[in-house]
Structures are given as structure tokens and as C-alpha cells.
Amino acid sequence: GDSVTQMEGPVTLSEEAFLTINCTYTATGYPSLFWYVQYPGEGLQLLLKATKADDKGSNKGFEATYRKETTSFHLEKGSVQVSDSAVYFCALSTDSWGKLQFGAGTQVVVTP
Amino acid sequence: EAGVVQSPRYKIIEKKQPVAFWCNPISGHNTLYWYLQNLGQGPELLIRYENEEAVDDSQLPKDRFSAERLKGVDSTLKIQPAELGDSAVYLCASSPGTDTDTQYFGPGTRLTVL
Numbered sequence: 001g002d003s004v005t006q007m008e009g010p011v012t013l014s015e016e017a018f019l020t021i022n023c024t025y026t027a028t029g030y031p032s033l034f035w036y037v038q039y040p041g042e043g044l045q046l047l048l049k050a051t052k053a054d055d056k057g058s059n060k061g062f063e064a065t066y067r068k069e070t071t072s073f074h075l076e077k078g079s080v081q082v083s084d085s086a087v088y089f090c091a092l093s094t095d096s097w098g099k100l101q102f103g104a105g106t107q108v109v110v111t112p
Numbered sequence: 113e114a115g116v117v118q119s120p121r122y123k124i125i126e127k128k129q130p131v132a133f134w135c136n137p138i139s140g141h142n143t144l145y146w147y148l149q150n151l152g153q154g155p156e157l158l159i160r161y162e163n164e165e166a167v168d169d170s171q172l173p174k175d176r177f178s179a180e181r182l183k184g185v186d187s188t189l190k191i192q193p194a195e196l197g198d199s200a201v202y203l204c205a206s207s208p209g210t211d212t213d214t215q216y217f218g219p220g221t222r223l224t225v226l
Contacts, residue, residue, distance in 0.1 A: 004154075036217075043116065043203065043217035044155070089154050098143070098207060098215060099168065102154025 002027045004103035006090045012109045015082055021075040021106045023064075023090035031092040033057075033066050033073040034100070038087045047075075047088070085110045114138070116218035118204050124224045130192035133221045137185065137206030144181060145215060146189050147203040155203050161187065162209070194225045 007022040025031065035047040035057070048057030053068035064075045073090060090103040117136040125131050137144050142163050147155035158177070160168040163184040172179065176195070181187040191198055201222050205215040 041219065043219045044205075045217070046214055049214070091154070099157055099160065100155075100215065102156070104153050 002031070002092060002094055002101045004090050004092055004101055006088075006103035006106050009087075009105070009107035010109050011106060012111065013080060015110055015112055016079045017110075019075070019077045019080045019084070019108065021088055021090075021108070023073045023075065023103060025071050025073065025090075025092050027071075027092055027094050027101075029094045030068075031094045033064070034091040034093070035062070035064055035073070035075050036089040036091060036102075038089065038105070040086070044089065080108075080110045082110050082112055084108060116204055116206055116216055118202075118218035118221055120221055121219065122222050122224075124226065125194055127196055127225050128193040130190065131194050131223060132188055132190045133202050133204075133223075135187045135189070135204030135218060137187070137204070138208075138216055140208060141206035141216070142184070142209035143207045144187050145205040145207075146179060146187070147205065149201040149203055149220065151200070158189070191223075194223075196225050199223055199225045 032051045034049045036044040048059040050057040050066035144161040146158040149155040201220040205217045
């Protein structure tokens with residue numbers, strides 16, 4: 001079945017450091033790929049998405065490129081802030097109704 | 113615009129007791145989802161509604177879980193009786209139906225079963 005694997009956390013880094021969170025997937029067909037973010041005490045929010053190979057999703061300084069050849073969708077940000085501390089979830093959807101398959105989440109902690 | 117509203121935010125009950133969670137989706141959103149999120153894991157879909165119709169409930173443990181969305185707006189998820197293993201966060205999400213890939217999540221209800 002479909003699945004998403006993302007790097008384990010917590011990832012701890014200093015403000016202004018470069019962030020990468022690895023995400024790989026297994027899916028039949030051609031999934032849409034997503035990154036969701038969950039700030040403390042809040043619901044999940046869509047951060048970015050890509051619907052076909054080589055698409056790049058971007059938002060709030062975060063980027064991820066849909067790599068079909070490596071079945072990956074790694075999340076990157078060039079300079080993190082303390083406010084980026086959150087749990088990040090990679091997800092895919094192969095269902096026209098939008099059924100999401102999530103990874104386990106990666107906690108990111110940014111220190112001043 | 114108000115987001116997805118869920119209540120209660122926290123619930124502590126004894127095992128074998130019933131419990132219910134309520135969700136009010138974003139106005140105009142036809143599709144509603146209930147997810148279960150265990151500690152340290154990603155959300156897992158329990159049930160999806162298109163208006164009043166449950167179109168995907170294959171992951172809902174029907175022996176103890178039930179859900180309804182009577183008027184195609186608010187929804188209630190119920191557990192009866194609750195078990196220790198039901199301790200988790202229950203998330204509700206909605207989407208407009210025109211772009212079903214983008215789901216908007218509520219803050220969740222954290223259930224603790226003692």
C-alpha cells in the first residue's frame with residue numbers, strides 16, 4: 001500500500017541555520033505530495049504541495065520539489081526562525097477524493 | 113473566516129464510558145474528515161463525508177465508533193465504550209470539494225482514557 005517515510009526527529013538547530021527534512025514515498029500511480037505543519041496547540045496547516053513530477057511547492061520560505069525518480073519530496077528552508085519550531089508532516093494523496101496518507105512527523109526545534 | 117471548530121479540546125474519561133466529539137467545518141465545505149492521531153504518529157483517516165453521506169468509513173472501528181453528519185454541516189464522532197487504547201487526538205478537517213486535496217484541520221480533541 002501507499003506509505004510515507006520521513007526522517008525522525010527531533011531536529012534541533014540554531015536560528016538562521018539551513019533546514020532539510022527528508023521525505024520519501026511509496027505509491028501506486030501518481031500521487032500529489034504535501035507538507036503540513038503543526039504548531040504547538042494548533043491544527044495541521046497546509047504548508048505547500050506539488051501535484052506532478054518536477055513541480056516545486058513553496059511557501060513562507062520553505063520549498064520542496066517532487067522527485068519522481070527518487071520518490072522523494074524533501075522540505076528545505078534556507079534560514080529558519082524560532083517561529084518555525086513545529087512538527088512537520090509529509091503526506092501523499094492518490095485518491096481523487098483527497099484521502100491523505102501521512103508520515104509520522106518530524107519535530108523541529110529552533111533555538112535563538 | 114472562521115476555521116474548523118472542534119469541541120471539547122480535552123476530554124478525560126474512565127474506560128467503558130461513552131464519549132462524543134463535535135466538529136463544525138468551514139462554512140461551505142462539503143467534505144468533512146475525521147482523523148485519529150496517536151502520539152508521535154501522523155493522522156490516520158477514520159471516515160470521510162461528502163455532504164451527509166459517509167463515502168469512506170473503511171478505517172472506522174464500527175464495533176465501538178460511530179459518526180454522523182445529519183444536515184451535511186456539523187458532525188459528531190462517538191466512541192462507546194471507550195478503551196484505554198483510544199487515548200489519542202481526534203482531528204476534524206474539511207475541504208471545499210472543488211479542491212479536495214487541500215484540507216483544513218481543526219485543533220483536535222485530546223482524549224485520555226483512564
